[in-house]
Amino acid sequence: MRQPTVIVVGGGLAGPLMALFLARRGYAVDLFERRGDLRRETATAGRSINLTLAERGLAALRELGLERDVVDRLGIRLRGRAVHDRAGGVDLIPYGTGEHEVLYAVSRVGLTRYLLDAAERQPGVRLHFHRQCVEVNVDAAAVTVADLRSGVRQQHRADFVVGADGVYSEVRRHLLRGRFADFEQYYVPWRYKELTVAAGSHFDQHALHVWPRGDRMMFAIPNPDGSFNGVCVLPAEGQESFATVRTPGQVRALFERDFADVLAHLPALASEFGRPESAFPTVKTSAWRYRDTVVLLGDACHAVIPFYGQGMNAAFEDCLLLDRHLAAHTDRAEAFAAYERSRRPDTDALAELCERNFTELRDTVRRPAVAARKRVSLTLNRALGERATPLYTMVSHSTIPYTECVRRARRTDRYARLLGVDLAVGALVLAGAGRALLTTLWRGLVSLGRVQTALPPVAPDRPAPAVRVVHLPEEGESDGYRAAA
């Protein structure tokens, strides 16, 4: 019998993982990556050099038997968020109440190398580097690939194509061309620069550090050598923005005032701050697939801003879900449709959650209630168990679909607020009022409750979408296909 074939475009984080899933199902996989092989060539710093791996990502790795190895070899266990105030005080807010409710810091390059190695070891997977996808014939599942060293272009065909080529996906561009599909790409009006926090600081190596300062912030994730990968986030424009803080003197003044306790550990601040800033794109598209020939995953169909640490985790979860849909349907077009139908509402919800979390992170210092509320929700969780699982816990430490996380959190919020302001409840619990009293109160409210409240408004800072493309048919290309809305 002929072996079914797949082309995966993109050898970043999700591409090699999907190649592994597909090879396990018996596909012959050709993966094309436009960069060089990170395992043999020096990595050029691009986006953040480390990331947090949470339950959704771990679950996908677990399915392939890789979780333990990744955690043991690459992971640094993070217990919580260490919030630095201006005076140098640090407040550690745990990520959860249970032992397993932790995140792992991993190097982006290290994890990519690991996955490329694992994919290459898997019979049926072939990796091709310096190969850029420049054209996709979606009807024929054919990809034209340019060899970036020789300039030679070649067309490759397969049974289907997976677009795992990231936020500015070429596969997506061809998928959308001539289709009735919604596409949205926008940027929050903040930018970021990466800064190296040198080894030797006294900062907790098992926490994600945050310096929230209202309209600006810094965060830092530990590396195995004791240094941290720092990210400085400033408004794109306006007073004290990347547009105005330019000279070494201005940079120093900003850090002396806002990030004083980290300043001594930023030996390359002047040169690193001199590099161009990067933006935070969000991408949503209504078309994730075409017939049985093309399907997207990861940032290619749902890029989110990184303030929930979920982009890669969601991309890994896509791989797991797509694999399950392929197993559950004999008709591949149905598998793709079911994947898109079930997954898209969740990643739309994730985009909103990420924007809300960004506001929350920056605001922690302006509104001490934000930090207090976090502690209260953990306390409620400890006292009431699953009935009061905080939103953050569900998003980061479970695989509950994102939309369901929001639904449950709304319910918890509603009752917590009814209970006489959640902060007061926290005080009650802390004062030792007892689990029984609290549970009784809670049950009473649950039975009362048909009260409709909403989570706080999402993304107040979000500008109008910079790009919104609705149905861009090109002559002769529209075949009347309309992506499921």
Ligand SMILES: Cc1cc2nc3c(=O)[nH]c(=O)nc-3n(C[C@H](O)[C@H](O)[C@H](O)COP(=O)(O)OP(=O)(O)OC[C@H]3O[C@@H](n4cnc5c(N)ncnc54)[C@H](O)[C@@H]3O)c2cc1C
């Ligand atoms: C500052 C920052 C911090 C982040 N922190 C976290 C975090 O802590 N936790 C988390 O879960 N997520 C985090 N993310 C998000 C995460 O990086 C992305 O969601 C994740 O990389 C998406 O994986 P992907 O495989 O879809 O895309 P990518 O990792 O971007 O991979 C796409 C690959 O496709 C290749 N490619 C692109 N175009 C072509 C083409 N035409 N032909 C061939 N190859 C092509 C690219 O070279 C790249 O290798 C962060 C993002 C940023 C910017």
